[in-house]
Amino acid sequence: LTLKRMSVRKDYRGLGIATALGRTALAFARQRGCRAVVLNTLMLQHEARALYERLGFRRHRHYVLPTAYGRLANCTITTYRYDLSGAP
Numbered sequence: 001l002t003l004k005r006m007s008v009r010k011d012y013r014g015l016g017i018a019t020a021l022g023r024t025a026l027a028f029a030r031q032r033g034c035r036a037v038v039l040n041t042l043m044l045q046h047e048a049r050a051l052y053e054r055l056g057f058r059r060h061r062h063y064v065l066p067t068a069y070g071r072l073a074n075c076t077i078t079t080y081r082y083d084l085s086g087a088p
Contacts, residue, residue, distance in 0.1 A: 013047075022055045030084050037084065043076040057082045 003025055008017045029037050038060065041048050057080035065075040 018051050019055065022051060026055070026082060026084070035083070035085055037082040039080050040077050041080065043078065049078065049080075052080045055082070 006018075006021055006025070008021070026037060037057075039052065039057070041052070059078060060081040061079035063077055063079075064070050065077055069075065
């Protein structure tokens, strides 16, 4: 299963919508028997990274985007993982 790009419009942020969307995505994956949810985010997405950590995701991997631009701009990607095995 793949969910690509999830966001909440700026004027609706702070209302718990992103948290509800994240929990719904985790429940959807759990109901379909997935073992884990893995996501990537850019180093500059501080609010998103804080949300993922509040939801229980753990930092899994940290790397520079493997392209010429990624190396030149030091574009760092953080991979997060949420283990669904044994999770409520």
